[in-house]
Amino acid sequence: MKIKEKIYYYKNDFLSGTLPLKEQLGYAGGIFGNAMGQDAVLTFSDKFNRNYMGISNKNLLIRGNVSTILSFIIPPAAGAWYDTSQSNIRKALRIMPIPFAVTSMLLFVVPSTSVLFNFIWVFFFGLFFSIVDTFYDIALNALALKLVTNPKDRKNFYTAESLAATLGSMLPGWLIPIVVGTTDDAKRQQMLYFFVALGFCIIGVLTMYAPYFKIDEKRYLMMAAAAKSQQEEKIKWDLEKVSMILHNRPFMVLQAASAFEMIRKITYEALPYLYDDVFGDYQMKAIIDIISGTFSYAGLFAVPFVGKKISARGMLMGGYAYTGILYIFMSLFNLGFDLENLRKKRYVVGILIGFAGMPNAAQAAARKILVADSTDYMEWYAWKKYGDPMRCDGMLVAASSIVGKALELIKANLYNGLFALVKYQTKDPASNVKPVQTVSTLRGLYAIITLCGLIGNLLAAFALLFDNYTGKRRDAIFKELTELRAARGAEARECDTVC
Numbered sequence: 001m002k003i004k005e006k007i008y009y010y011k012n013d014f015l016s017g018t019l020p021l022k023e024q025l026g027y028a029g030g031i032f033g034n035a036m037g038q039d040a041v042l043t044f045s046d047k048f049n050r051n052y053m054g055i056s057n058k059n060l061l062i063r064g065n066v067s068t069i070l071s072f073i074i075p076p077a078a079g080a081w082y083d084t085s086q087s088n089i090r091k092a093l094r095i096m097p098i099p100f101a102v103t104s105m106l107l108f109v110v111p112s113t114s115v116l117f118n119f120i121w122v123f124f125f126g127l128f129f130s131i132v133d134t135f136y137d138i139a140l141n142a143l144a145l146k147l148v149t150n151p152k153d154r155k156n157f158y159t160a161e162s163l164a165a166t167l168g169s170m171l172p173g174w175l176i177p178i179v180v181g182t183t184d185d186a187k188r189q190q191m192l193y194f195f196v197a198l199g200f201c202i203i204g205v206l207t208m209y210a211p212y213f214k215i216d217e218k219r220y221l222m223m224a225a226a227a228k229s230q231q232e233e234k235i236k237w238d239l240e241k242v243s244m245i246l247h248n249r250p251f252m253v254l255q256a257a258s259a260f261e262m263i264r265k266i267t268y269e270a271l272p273y274l275y276d277d278v279f280g281d282y283q284m285k286a287i288i289d290i291i292s293g294t295f296s297y298a299g300l301f302a303v304p305f306v307g308k309k310i311s312a313r314g315m316l317m318g319g320y321a322y323t324g325i326l327y328i329f330m331s332l333f334n335l336g337f338d339l340e341n342l343r344k345k346r347y348v349v350g351i352l353i354g355f356a357g358m359p360n361a362a363q364a365a366a367r368k369i370l371v372a373d374s375t376d377y378m379e380w381y382a383w384k385k386y387g388d389p390m391r392c393d394g395m396l397v398a399a400s401s402i403v404g405k406a407l408e409l410i411k412a413n414l415y416n417g418l419f420a421l422v423k424y425q426t427k428d429p430a431s432n433v434k435p436v437q438t439v440s441t442l443r444g445l446y447a448i449i450t451l452c453g454l455i456g457n458l459l460a461a462f463a464l465l466f467d468n469y470t471g472k473r474r475d476a477i478f479k480e481l482t483e484l485r486a487a488r489g490a491e492a493r494e495c496d497t498v499c
Contacts, residue, residue, distance in 0.1 A: 019147060019148070019157070020216075022214050023147075023214055023215045023216070024157065024160060025210070025214065026210040026211050026213065026214020026215050027140070027143070027144065027147070027161065027210075027211050027214075027215065028160055028161060028163070028164035028210075029164070029207045029208070029209075029210025029211065029214070030093065030136075030140055030207065030208050030209075030210050030211035030212075031140065031161050031164045031165045031168065032164040032165065032167060032168040032207050033097070033101075033168065033203065033204040033205075033206070033207030033208035033210075034100070034133070034136060034137060034140065034165075034168070034204075034208060035164070035165040035166075035167075035168030035169045036168035036169065036171055036172060036200055036203065036204055036207075037100055037101060037104040037133070037200060037201075037204045038133065038169070039168065039169040039170075039171075039172045039173065040104060040108075040172040040176070040196075040197060040200050041104050041107055041129060042269065043172060043173065043268070043269060043271075043272065044108075044172060044176055044193070044272060045107050045108065045122075045126075046060070046269060047272045047273065047276070048107075048108055048193055049118075049122055050424070050426045050427070051186070051426070051427050051434055052110050052186065052189070052190045052193070052427065052429065053110055053115070053118040053119075053121075053122065053429055054115045054118065054426055054427055054428050054429040055115065055118060055119050055122060055426065056115075056426055057416050057419045057420040057424065057426070058416075058420070059115075059119050060416050061412065061413065061416035061417070061420075063119070063122060063123045063126065064408075064409075064412025064413070064415075064416060065409065065412060065413065066123070066127075067123065067126055067127045067130055068405055068408045068409040068412055069409065070127060072402065072405050072406075074130075074131055074134045074135070074401075075134060075138060075397075075398040075399075075401035075402045075405065076395075076398050076402065078092075078134060078135050078138045078139070078398060078401075079138060079142070079395045079396075079397055079398025079399075079401075080395070080398070082138065082139060082142045089139045089142060089143050090212065092135050092136060092139040093136070093139055093140075093143075093208075093209070093211050093212040094209075094212050096132050096135050096136040096139070096208075097136070097204065097205050097208035097209055098205055099128065099132045100129065100132045100133055100136055100204065100208065101200075101201040101202075101204040101205045101208070102201060103125050103128050103129040103132065104129060104197065104200065104201060104204065105194075105197045105198055105200070105201040106121075106125045107122065107125055107126060107129065107197070108193045108194050108196075108197035109121075109194055110190055110429060112429075113429050113430040114429075115429060118429060134401060136208070137401070138397050138398060138401055140211065141371075141397040141400075142397050143211065143215075144157070144158075144161070144368070144372075145371075145372055145375060145396075145397065147215075148372065154368075154369045154372050154373070158364075158365040158366075158368040158369050158372070159300060159301075159362075159365045161365065161368065162300055162361045162362070162364040162365035162368070163297070163300055163301075163361070165361070165364060166293065166296055166297065166300065166360070166361040166364070167293075168207075170289055170293045170296075171200070172196075172200065173285065173286070173289040173293075174286050174289055174290060174293075175196055175286070176193070176196055177272070177275065177276075177282045177283050177284075177285040177286045177289075178283055178286045179192050179195075179196050180192050180193060180196075180282065181282040181283035181286075182283075185432065186427065186431070186432045186433060186434055187432050241395060244378050244381065244382050245378070245395070245396065245399050247381055247385070248374050248377055248378045248381065248396075249377070249466075249467070249468050249469065250370060250373060250374040250377050250467050250468070250469040251371070251374035251377070251378070251396065251399075251400075253463060253464060253466050253467045254367065254370050254371065254374065254464075254467075255400065255403045256463040256466075257316070257320075257460040257461075257463040257464050258403065258404070258407060258460075259403075259407055259463075260455075260456055260459035260460040260462075260463055261320075261456055261457075261460045262407040262408075262410060262411045262456070263411075263414075263452050263455055263456030263459070264323075264452060264453050264455075264456025264457050264460070265411060265456070266411060266414065266415050266418070266448065266449075266452040266456070267327075267448075267449050267450075267452045267453035267456070269415060270415075270445065270448055270449050270452075271285065271353075271449065272285065273424075273445050273449075274445065274446065274449050275288075277437055277442060277445060278339075278342070278343075278442045278445055278446050279342075279343055279346040280343060281343075281346065284346065284347075284350060287350070288350040288351075288353055288354050291350075291351070291354030291355075291357075292353065292354040292355075292356070292357030292358075292360075293357070295354060295355060295357055295358035296357050296358055296359075296360050296361040296362075297361065298358065299319075299358045299359050299360075299361060299362040300361035300362050300365065302362070306362075311470055311471070311474075312365075312366040312367075312369035312370050312373070313366070313370060313464055313467050313470055315359070315362055315363065315366040316363050316366040316367060316370065316464060317461045317464040317465070318359070318461075319359030319360070319362060319363040319366075320359075320363075320457045320458070320460045320461035320464070321457070321458065321461040322356075322358075322359055323356045323359060323453070323457045324453070324454055324456075324457030324458035324461065326352050326353075326355055326356040327352075327356065327450055327451075327453035327454035327457060328454055329352055330349055330352050330353070330450045330453070330454075331450040331451060331454055333345075333349065333446065333450070334443075334446065334447050334450060334451075337443045337446070339439050339442055339443070342446070356453070371396070371397075371400065373469060373474070374396070374469070375396055376477070376478060376481055377469050377477065378396065379481060380477050380478075380480060380481045380484075383481075383484060418444075418448050421444065422440070422441045422443075422444025422445055422448065423438070423440070423441050423444075424437065424441055424445070425437060425441070
């Protein structure tokens, strides 16, 4: 087979066949910029707040609780707004990129030597970033559910999406430790954080506008017509819709798995502390992230081919189990903890972390596929129970976001509570010297990272065993749904002819 033919066949296996290439690339651009800003803020701003702004564990806990509670009202408002009119998705894609990028940069500015003022700064811009991010994120997710309605295309579309998301999330992990790790001077490190964040701000604005410019405006009009035919004018949170979501078993099982995954996310947020504080080698994070990213891409590129034999649930559950086993090996260093020995063997732990990252991108794609599949299940279940094949894509994404916010609230308390438990010391913003952590604190940090990774992964894998929308049952349900859609389409055409 010639090279051109190989590329052609791989393109068909990897990209969705129902969307123009420019639109898929445009959507991927938005995902890339959004993931880059999210990772820069969520992974590194916490350490920046402690090490440069001097914000205490207690104040970070207050900030996490209040901002998360306030953000509960945003997802349902965004979901209802997007279900009201498909043009609102386009408006969000036009408005949100600039405030998203600018606030992500301002969170890496130390405005004063006053801890109180710094806390107010972080609280306000952190809340604003969260709101804008939620609107943009739900817009992209709702757009994807409407763009790709054929299950056969989902694994390809979401694989390409995860490719962009993984690259976007890896860039901060590569660049920040390398650049900041070039000096031990706290003031210079603080300045380097800002300039890297400024670079991400500029790139983020440019890429996050890609879905707005690359997806044809006519497609939004087509989606609006399709939404009307699917009775999406019902946009209120009534008992019937809540009942449909609660009876959407594949969706609810996925949320249960996400609840346990919240525990493992503590591990990922604490990794900068592992390299900088425990290992004393911040630049090592960039090396391990490259290894992890390489393996992650290998797993992602296999999704279109592996997905022909293994379900999305199987990929997600297997990835959790695989990663959990590797964290068992990392946890062995907790026994008879020896800081000097651990630092000598830090690359052993680093390589395990690198291998553990292999399924991450594929899992992200699998998770998106399962959410999209659950919309089909919800439509089928509503038809069977109420005789009304209901689809509320924006509401379903909003419900998922609400669950995510609740889990963020729990994680904020658990995460900051664990840092308080191990007595992590923050820096005075007026000082150029970072505080020295005790061996007991460093041991506690290592235990947090390894045990949260172990527990979170294994419990998430177990939760997915309860999914009932798999195998032959899934095929039978979708066959029924396809026949229903065809019958409804025929009725609509007959009605138009008579009218």
